[in-house]
Amino acid sequence: MTSIGIFGSQGRMGQTIAAIAPGLGAQLAGGADVGDDPADLARKADVLVDFSTPSALEAHLAAARAARTPIMIGTTGLGEKHHRMIDEAAAEIPVLQTGNTSMGVGLLARLVREAAARLGTDWDIEIVEMHHRHKVDAPSGTAQMLGKAAAEGRGTTLAEAGVTDRAGLTGARAEGTIGMASLRGGSVFGDHSVIFAGQGERIELIHRADNREIFARGAVQAALWLADKEPGRYTMAEVLDA
Structure with missing residues (x-):
């Protein structure tokens, strides 16, 4: 053993x-x-x-x-x-x-990569994650993992395309960027949503963890x-x- x-x-x-x-x-x-x-x-x-x-x-x-x-x-x-x-x-x-050991999140990353590769940059990508109030890092390792998958699908890197610091008058959203937002509160184990927002339609890929x-x-x-x-x-x- x-x-x-x-x-x-x-x-x-x-x-x-x-x-x-x-x-x-x-x-x-x-x-x-x-x-x-x-x-x-x-x-x-x-x-x-x-x-x-x-x-x-x-x-x-x-x-x-x-x-x-x-x-x-x-x-x-x-x-x-x-x-x-x-x-x-x-x-x-x-x-x-890895930023996440869940098999479900592993599959989600694969779906995100494929969706990003098939949809053009006129589809905006936003990643939203929420964790319990005690988590000390943001964005979460899982959100970064999903962001990297989306960037790979687009043939770029998260370092080049990622945006995490929106505040104030930021101007219009730059095409091809990958937005990431972090929420903290309560006892949430981990919720992650990857949103592909096009003109008049939207695709959302979501994983929710119910326990550790x-x-x-x-x-x-x-x-x-x-x-x-x-x-x-x-x-x-x-x-x-x-």
Whole structure:
């Protein structure tokens, strides 16, 4: 049985993963949190999952590389420097990084990419996400994942087309941009809407998460899938295809 080690084991996601992993055919190798030695966990586990913080990622990747242990990264709020570290680690070990571990969101991203590729830039793309009041990053990792999918469908990048800072007299909407809006409140697990607005018609693709378990289940499935892969950088789309 494949053993999973959890970075961020005392967080909401870490605790949920620990609770459901045995029922999905995984064994728990243990967990590590602030103050613990990540190298010890990396040596004990067949595969690691990371739902901690961006500031801890460098140490976790170093531990995974030293132990040659695959790692699935679900931590959000990552920047360019983190993705560079992930690319470097992926040259030596299997790494799967995603903004959302839900299989439903993985399918949604695929639909968004296809819709963006088929509809012209006269169809405006807007992404709206809502999460609980405790979420600390915005836009959410999932919203960025969906924005990247839309940009790829349009043959551009989210860095070039994304707009997140509308306030005041911003002027008319620029054609080809991808708008992103973040809502925070209550106990919402995660709602994401991708709106394609054309002249006289509108298409909306929506995913709503009713509980945290869907993300934990997808994380365990992704970790089990990743455990025997060759070094490289992988995505949830590949897990979905499998």
